[in-house]
Amino acid sequence: MANFSTEFPIDPKNSVAEVLCLACAWVTGSPHTSIPESDLQDLPQNSERVVAFGMERVELAHALAADYEIGGLRYERTEDDLAWTTSIVTLKAPDKHLLSLQVTCEALHTAVRLPPPKKPYFIRQALEALGGGEDGEIPIADRPFRLSAGDEPIAAALILGTARNTLPIVYISAGYKDGHLVKPDQLAKHVSGMAHVVVEPSREFSYRVKALTKSRNVFGGTVGVYWPNSAARRAYFCNESVRNRRVLEVDVAKDIRVALSNRRQRTHCTWSHLKETVAKFKFDQLKAVGSTELQAYIDAFDADIAAKQACIADAEQDIARLTAEIRRLSSSDEVNEGGLLRQGEEQDLYEHEIRDIVIDAICDASRAALEGSRRQHILRDLLKANPASGARQELQEAVKSLFKTYRDMDGRTRNALARIGFDISEDGKHYKMVFQGDGRYTFALPKTTSDHRAGKNMASDINKALF
Numbered sequence: 001m002a003n004f005s006t007e008f009p010i011d012p013k014n015s016v017a018e019v020l021c022l023a024c025a026w027v028t029g030s031p032h033t034s035i036p037e038s039d040l041q042d043l044p045q046n047s048e049r050v051v052a053f054g055m056e057r058v059e060l061a062h063a064l065a066a067d068y069e070i071g072g073l074r075y076e077r078t079e080d081d082l083a084w085t086t087s088i089v090t091l092k093a094p095d096k097h098l099l100s101l102q103v104t105c106e107a108l109h110t111a112v113r114l115p116p117p118k119k120p121y122f123i124r125q126a127l128e129a130l131g132g133g134e135d136g137e138i139p140i141a142d143r144p145f146r147l148s149a150g151d152e153p154i155a156a157a158l159i160l161g162t163a164r165n166t167l168p169i170v171y172i173s174a175g176y177k178d179g180h181l182v183k184p185d186q187l188a189k190h191v192s193g194m195a196h197v198v199v200e201p202s203r204e205f206s207y208r209v210k211a212l213t214k215s216r217n218v219f220g221g222t223v224g225v226y227w228p229n230s231a232a233r234r235a236y237f238c239n240e241s242v243r244n245r246r247v248l249e250v251d252v253a254k255d256i257r258v259a260l261s262n263r264r265q266r267t268h269c270t271w272s273h274l275k276e277t278v279a280k281f282k283f284d285q286l287k288a289v290g291s292t293e294l295q296a297y298i299d300a301f302d303a304d305i306a307a308k309q310a311c312i313a314d315a316e317q318d319i320a321r322l323t324a325e326i327r328r329l330s331s332s333d334e335v336n337e338g339g340l341l342r343q344g345e346e347q348d349l350y351e352h353e354i355r356d357i358v359i360d361a362i363c364d365a366s367r368a369a370l371e372g373s374r375r376q377h378i379l380r381d382l383l384k385a386n387p388a389s390g391a392r393q394e395l396q397e398a399v400k401s402l403f404k405t406y407r408d409m410d411g412r413t414r415n416a417l418a419r420i421g422f423d424i425s426e427d428g429k430h431y432k433m434v435f436q437g438d439g440r441y442t443f444a445l446p447k448t449t450s451d452h453r454a455g456k457n458m459a460s461d462i463n464k465a466l467f
Contacts, residue, residue, distance in 0.1 A: 009099075019088075026121075040058060058073065075088075082105055087102045137158075142192035144185060147198060153212065165228050172223050173200055180199065187253075191252070203220075206347070406458065430447065445458060
C-alpha cells in the first residue's frame, strides 16, 4: 500500500464550507475524473451525501458538535487495477482550524506495481486559496521561515523540540561562508504542508544557538530535521552517495513523507471521527423526537461509544507517558547518535575539520603502534576506510600564499582572508582577525610592515594555532 498523510492548521477565517467547496473543485477539476461539477455543488448539513459515477465515488459529510464543526470529502477511484482513496477533512474549533489529508493506493492484483507516493496537488491549492495558519511560532507556508539576529531562542526551542509547532522542522544551517547547501525556497515548496523550512542567517548565529542547545544544532551548511516533542534529529549533507543539492532535497522530502505516513494522527481531524460525529448527531435527533422503539438500541450504542472513548483516552495517556519516556532517554547523556564516537560540544570551523583532526590523530597513533599488533591493524583499517578530506592542507597553503609577501592590508588580501573565514577589524595600530567568529582564535596583524619575514611568521602562527 502506498500512502500519504499530513495535517496542518489553515487560516481560521475560512469556513468549513469553503474548504469543502475547494475539495469538490479539486475533484471536478482533475483531468482524470468524469464527475460533473454540478453533481458536487450541494453540500450536506449535519448529514452525508454520496455521488457515484462509473468507477468513481465521492462521499461528503458534515456535522456540528457542541464545540467544533467538522466536514470532509472522501474520493475513491479505481483505475488500471489500482484503488485510490483520498480523504480530506477539516475541523474548526474556537482556537484553531485544521486540515488533514490522507491518500492510500492499493493494488487489486498481486502483479500490479504500486506507483511511488507523491504529495497531492491539493496541498498547494489549499495554501494558495485558503492560506496557512499559525503552527506555534511559525506560519504554515510554501516559503522558508528566515531567522534573524535575536531569534536564537526561537531556533533553540525548535531544535530542542520544546516549541509549540506540530510539524517537523527542516533546519538549514549557514555554511562556513554564510551560504547554504540547498535552495531554501525550492525545498520549502517540496515540503510545504508537511514541514517547516527554517533558515539561519550566519555562522555567528549558529555559534549563539550552539550555547542554547548544548551543541544539538546542525551547523556548517548541514541540513537537520527536528521533530516536535522529541530530542531526535537527522542530519543531511553531501557525500559519496548524495553528491548534489537536488538529491539531498528529494531525500529530505521523502523521509518526512514516510515519517508522517507512519505517525498516528494526534487530533480528531479524521474521516472516522467525522463519520462518528455525524452518526451521533443523527441519534441525538432521534432522542430529541422521543422515538421509543429505538431507545434500547440508542442506549446500547451510546454505551458502546462511551466505552470506546474511554479506551482511546487510556491509550492516549499511555502514548503521552511513553513519549515523555522516549524524550527523557533521547536527551540523556548516554544516548549515542551513531558512529564510533559521540559528538562533543566543539563545532567544525571549516569543512570536515573535526573529522580530519581525528584521522590525523589516528595516523600518529598508527605510526607509534607496535608493528603487527592488533592495535596497529585496527588503526590502519580505520585510516583506509576514512581518508582525509585535504581541506586543512588547502587552508594552510592559502594562508602561506597570502602572507608570503605581506606588506599591508590591501583590498585583495582582505577579500582573500574573508573567503577563508577571517573577520577583520581595526584595533589601533593593528588589524584584529577572528577566525569563523570564534574569539578564541584572534590574531593581531600590523597595518604595515617593512620586515619581509613578518608575513611568513604570521602565517606560521596562524597555521600552528588553527591547522
